[in-house]
Amino acid sequence: MGKLALRLTAVAYLGLLLALPVGFVFYRAFEHGLGTAWQSVTTPEAEHAFWLTCEMVAIAVPLNTLFGVLCALVLVRQRFRGRALLSAAVDLPFAVSPVVIGLALILVYGRDGWFGGWLLDHGIQVIFSVPGMVLATMFVSLPFVVREVVPVLREIGTEQEQAAATLGATPLQTFLRVTLPAIRWGVAYGVVLTTARALGEFGAVSIVSGKLAGQTETLTLHVENRFQAFDLTGAYAAAVVLAIMAVATLLAINLFRPKERT
């Protein structure tokens, strides 16, 4: 009896909070027919927003992956002063509000910022243009790969790497042939989480973008824009595109999640 009540409570809670709202947005998006929904996600602005989002993911994810693997190697394999500090610094983006991240980037790379003036003199505008948005995306999605790779690296130990080195492999060979294959699932899981975060970032990007429709508007900003313009179908349709991407990521998460955690 008690078990059934618990199960029902859990399922009802999740249903009311997660499943129903998300399902209802799908209904709302397609309530005027598939054609209308399709039209509103294929306006030039929406298409531009979609490709801009893809572009940001395409830049931020590889860079953060590279950084993540390197940083995890340093954190696990090297002993140095301030290692705990570095580890804490990597986690910072989790504790900082996206709005604060956006503000921080403006203060450094904006027109009156620490580096912004110099960059502007050299013809590089960061804030209110795409580079700033890429920076914001990189900032918010920074920790994921590191966090996923660190425990895996710790677990595999160094014996195999040492064996490879004794047999005459160069450090690069050792990394490519021994370490990388061992950590590939951790990396993959981290990449999926990074992608999800990069796709969906709103707050930080919203502050640094200037929100110029058709220029610096990502898909998430487009959702807000359509909503504020009372184009509900447009907002719901764009939201559904993002939700479908989210569900795809969810499937990938389940695929890559380390077995002991399921």
Add this chain to the structure above:
Amino acid sequence: MLYLSLIALIPLAAVLVRSTDGGLGGFWDAVSTPQAVAALRLTIIASFVVVAINAVFGTLIAWVLVRDEFPGKGIVNSLIDLPFALPTIVAGLTLLALYGPNGPVGLSLAFTRASVGLALLFVTLPFVVRAVQPVLLELDREMEEAAESLGAARATVFRRIVLPSLRPAILAGSALGFARAVGEFGSLVLLTGNIPFKTQAASVFIFSQVESDDVTGAAAVSVVLLAVSLVVLLVMGWASSRSA
């Protein structure tokens, strides 16, 4: 490490520096305006309430997912990660569609304080569940069985045997959820209406200050927000490792 500095550390340092542009007095003036105080208070109280609800429901959900078997459990389990995968602005929009003014349920939570809590509950749901689940899986059931055979009631077994071993995980998950709730922005924008003194959360307040070019004030409130979430992370992390 240059990468980390350029992207994260230097900008955050800039926020700190900028927040004291007008001296300490200026900092205090910026964070003690009635609107700033109201926004900070709302955010902190709402975050604590949400964390408490999450601790209860998160543990309950984790329990059901580990100890119960029912058809569709796999789907429910993967549904938990949805708030991590779903963009926050979409989360806000979905809640608004269902619980908003023209929603089918006929009750409108939008633009009320409850909507702040609702949005925060949505985005922080996975933290406690995902922290408790692995611990519950590892938990040895022998002690529970022993207690039960000695005549302990189910509630007693849970309170005296299960809960103590889950406590570190619940605290750790709650700390992460709290940090997330304090900074949350995207899901609040559409749902809460951002009415100053009523539903305007701290992150939204900072956003509006940046828009109106009061960068120093925004930086000051940011520093307070940052300090709150760091302190809570530290305290709960300490409590969690102490009860482990």
